[in-house]
Amino acid sequence: MINKTNIRDVANHSGVSIATVSHVINKTRNVSPATRKKVEDSIKALGYIPNSMARGFKTGSRKIIGCIIPDISNYFWAVIIERIEDFLSSCGYRLIIINTKETAQKELDGIKVLSAGMVDGLIIGSTLEDAQEIYDVLPQGFPIIFIDRTPKHCFHDNVTISNYASVYNAVVALIQRRHEKIGYITGLTRLSTTQERLTAYNDAMTAHGLAVEESFIQSGDSMYTSALLPFTRLLQQGCSAVVVSNNVMASDVMSYLFRERGNFPSKIDVIGYQEGVRDVCLAQPVGLISQPSEQMGLWAAQQILTRINYPESSIQSLILSSTLTLFEGDSTI
Amino acid sequence: MINKTNIRDVANHSGVSIATVSHVINKTRNVSPATRKKVEDSIKALGYIPNSMARGFKTGSRKIIGCIIPDISNYFWAVIIERIEDFLSSCGYRLIIINTKETAQKELDGIKVLSAGMVDGLIIGSTLEDAQEIYDVLPQGFPIIFIDRTPKHCFHDNVTISNYASVYNAVVALIQRRHEKIGYITGLTRLSTTQERLTAYNDAMTAHGLAVEESFIQSGDSMYTSALLPFTRLLQQGCSAVVVSNNVMASDVMSYLFRERGNFPSKIDVIGYQEGVRDVCLAQPVGLISQPSEQMGLWAAQQILTRINYPESSIQSLILSSTLTLFEGDSTI
């Protein structure tokens, strides 16, 4: 053990009881100014720091929320984290983060560790297909909120962004620009977000009498540098327009278009996602889909505290909407 | 309390002793297959999950490292975190992250909470000027590593990147391009990194007989959108070239240059930082400084484990070097 001095040492050093020291530290009962002074002096003299593990173990409350997210290097998630942290710290809570890199294993392990006594509640941007896996390792009644992604069999508060309309309209916009071979790059296929967006693509295509060929749908893994191969495949299939279903993949594709500008036989229109002003596109997309990530983060932060304080209140599901912005000009070719 | 069932319940349910249950869970002693089965069944039946708080409190070991960083939405730090996480998880450790947003208060609070029993060691990208503030809240002998920034009076392992040469050479390169009024945008002035870089700027200017005017040095706060005001001030001062001492501020400046292209009376050359391929510059800088962030993260991760396992080994200070890349073409004006 590292922290050698404990509350008993302080009690001995200042000549009072353990209980009194505890009350001085936590301001949980009146203590005469004289003893308070004595105790505080001893604490300083000994360099005593309360063991928060023992404390949390005893009280069951830690004023800490855990956040499990799939990709810390995606601005989308960074923004969400910052918003959550903002709100929580204004309520006297702290936030600790675990980055799963879209790995089920890391997610489950993280949930296990944090939920078993380290935090008061969890906000989870899950990479899992089925929430059951989480429920298998989660203590009964533990407060959690699902954010952005809702795995199957999810029975907890959750907030998601509906992208159906945006993707649908994005495809329609491309069709109106006279594209017929419209490719689509999906994220991880197990995710609810991916599935919804793909449905929108399929619906829009068929509604306009366009054939959806297998090869027009290529999947990336929702992370950076995973979109290049799918994208070049789509070009080989003769696609003249592409929808990219996630911001980092879109960023990647636009950079590629920029680097290779002039090397394409005809112009290629791209619509992708973008997170705020910090996701920068080198080439000009014909449309961008932006999501209310801050709003989502804020709601999740508020809701986890609500859930902690009112465990019996009814489950809430919030669905926000994304926005499609179309641009007049052409994509750089 | 949330997790109702404890090890005692499992013991009762399966008709064995608490000790046996513990040994089954931890595989810390031979248990006959029959009892092992019984216990495992009970665990499943009751949905028992060991309270890691109680466990960590008892054993003093958690296999968790904490990482305290100033800006999660900066790729520089995101990359570092990912590298640290990679290495640690290959060693059976987990990483939890706290984002301080360059706030001393949050940093100290985070250090306090995590070091008091929650993690086995800390990797700190400090926003503080003086390490003494940390030592005031840190248990004696607690393993920590300073990363990227070395506050004053730092007596622990640390890894930093020397940017002196890069910044010096950046200024020289601008001078060779016939610039005389060269502006400089600093980060938070209290940081060691900021100070070293600024010294390099000053040295390079005076070494070439150029006056360093107060007004040529403007400070941002090392975060996004904090560079615009300093930058426009420099332009007002008549600067024709600018060095931006951090990647997100550089990104911001380059976007501004791009948006306002054509509105400048003469061309403006910029040299800034860039983190890997994901920091995208809309306008073309004449030079970029890149830092070995992954390498730094890896070292920090390795060193924290070394420090934990060999507390008495001598303190290490590692200094890596950044790289300046110059481009042939002109900056977009």
Next chain:
DNA sequence: GAGAAAAAAGTAAACGTTTCAATTTTAAAG
């Protein structure tokens, strides 16, 4: 089968706090 060695299982004492119930001290009232 008896005795000894090996294997399996159990008992109970920690770990560092918080907090309830009990006690002592101080202050107020008669």
Next chain:
DNA sequence: CTTTAAAATTGAAACGTTTACTTTTTTCTC
């Protein structure tokens, strides 16, 4: 000075584990 009420302080029992030490059961040998 008592008596009583209020304030301050203390003692000790939790909290859920791990683990050193003990005891019981099984297995082996002759």
